[in-house]
Amino acid sequence: MEWIRSEQHQLHNPALEIWAGTPLEATETPDRAETIAARLASDARFVELEATSHGLETVLRVHDPAMVAWFETCYEECAPWVETREIFPDTMLHPGLLMGGKRGPEPMDAPLGRLGYWCFDTMTPIVPGTYQAALGAVDTALSAYDLVARRGGAAYALCRPPGHHAARSMIGGFCYLNNAAIVAAAMRHDGAERVAILDVDYHHGNGTQAIFYEDADVHYVSTHADPMRAFPYFAGYANETGLGKGEGANLNLPLPKGATDELFLGAVRTGIEAITQRGAEQLVISLGVDTYELDPLSDLCVSRSAFHEVGKLIGELGLPTVVVQEGGYDTEDLGINVANVLLGIEGENPLTADTVRDASSKIARHV
Numbered sequence: 001m002e003w004i005r006s007e008q009h010q011l012h013n014p015a016l017e018i019w020a021g022t023p024l025e026a027t028e029t030p031d032r033a034e035t036i037a038a039r040l041a042s043d044a045r046f047v048e049l050e051a052t053s054h055g056l057e058t059v060l061r062v063h064d065p066a067m068v069a070w071f072e073t074c075y076e077e078c079a080p081w082v083e084t085r086e087i088f089p090d091t092m093l094h095p096g097l098l099m100g101g102k103r104g105p106e107p108m109d110a111p112l113g114r115l116g117y118w119c120f121d122t123m124t125p126i127v128p129g130t131y132q133a134a135l136g137a138v139d140t141a142l143s144a145y146d147l148v149a150r151r152g153g154a155a156y157a158l159c160r161p162p163g164h165h166a167a168r169s170m171i172g173g174f175c176y177l178n179n180a181a182i183v184a185a186a187m188r189h190d191g192a193e194r195v196a197i198l199d200v201d202y203h204h205g206n207g208t209q210a211i212f213y214e215d216a217d218v219h220y221v222s223t224h225a226d227p228m229r230a231f232p233y234f235a236g237y238a239n240e241t242g243l244g245k246g247e248g249a250n251l252n253l254p255l256p257k258g259a260t261d262e263l264f265l266g267a268v269r270t271g272i273e274a275i276t277q278r279g280a281e282q283l284v285i286s287l288g289v290d291t292y293e294l295d296p297l298s299d300l301c302v303s304r305s306a307f308h309e310v311g312k313l314i315g316e317l318g319l320p321t322v323v324v325q326e327g328g329y330d331t332e333d334l335g336i337n338v339a340n341v342l343l344g345i346e347g348e349n350p351l352t353a354d355t356v357r358d359a360s361s362k363i364a365r366h367v
């Protein structure tokens with residue numbers, strides 16, 4: 001399989017984030033992408049290609065132009081107000097602040113107010129290179145789509161930072177620009193009548209859901225930890241099925257704590273059946289492998305072998321497919337798990353780990 005990456009991801013290199021009010025070592029760091037890249041580069045079955053620039057036109061099909069303009073300059077305007085290299089909001093837009101249910105004006109004279117206007121959490125640090133890294137991730141995703149549009153089959157976009165928590169007018173959850181949504185919008189723009197997005201990340205892709213919630217032509221399907229206990233808490237429930245023309249085009253399949261391979265793969269099969277029934281012509285995969293039993297952000301019991309099976313199920317659809325990287329934070333096995341999904345899609349034999357670690361040694365942070 002051909003795969004794409006951009007070296008721009010290294011520009012987004014935060015040292016810390018804030019979890020439950022506590023500054024901690026950053027989770028979403030450059031070593032994630034480097035670990036995956038090293039694994040793929042070591043296997044002749046994967047062919048690396050460089051991302052090419054695509055500009056902002058495709059980004060602005062999905063994201064609010066005002067948010068993108070703010071994002072480009074937000075670090076410079078906020079940096080004088082904070083003591084750390086990373087910037088975080090101190091006050092965030094809450095529904096209780098909406099007058100008459102309407103979003104108020106952007107506080108143009110308050111840099112930190114503007115940050116809280118667009119960002120919904122404290123776990124999404126912005127550093128000097130974050131904007132360029134996010135554009136590089138978009139270029140990576142669109143370059144993979146270019147390949148698939150030309151010759152069909154599947155291609156993998158090693159996107160970093162990830163994207164599925166970013167909505168039209170909102171960043172958060174380590175995400176700034178929604179790579180998967182941008183690819184899906186490009187597919188529709190280029191003539192595909194029905195597009196599906198299958199999100200298998202541990203966390204629900206609230207941003208992707210919100211972008212297409214009233215769209216009948218982009219079918220969003222997500223398997224994820226039940227938001228009753230897991231981030232993003234306020235989206236991802238089974239009764240969220242779409243709105244207006246989009247009614248029935250949104251399918252959430254929440255998983256209980258401790259879900260095994262059987263439950264996880266059963267949910268993936270259900271999602272794939274729904275995608276087939278709605279007649280998708282092209283497919284985007286939001287690939288998070290943080291469902292893994294050893295991932296520090298997971299409370300599921302999904303084994304290494306399940307990821308190859310996920311890939312096989314996707315490959316059996318036979319659709320033009322762009323695989324976009326989302327989460328996955330266990331860097332020791334991250335590359336193997338990603339590679340095995342891709343090998344499963346291609347019908348190739350899986351990789352095996354040299355050693356198997358004790359799952360009981362994992363300390364999970366459930367957010």
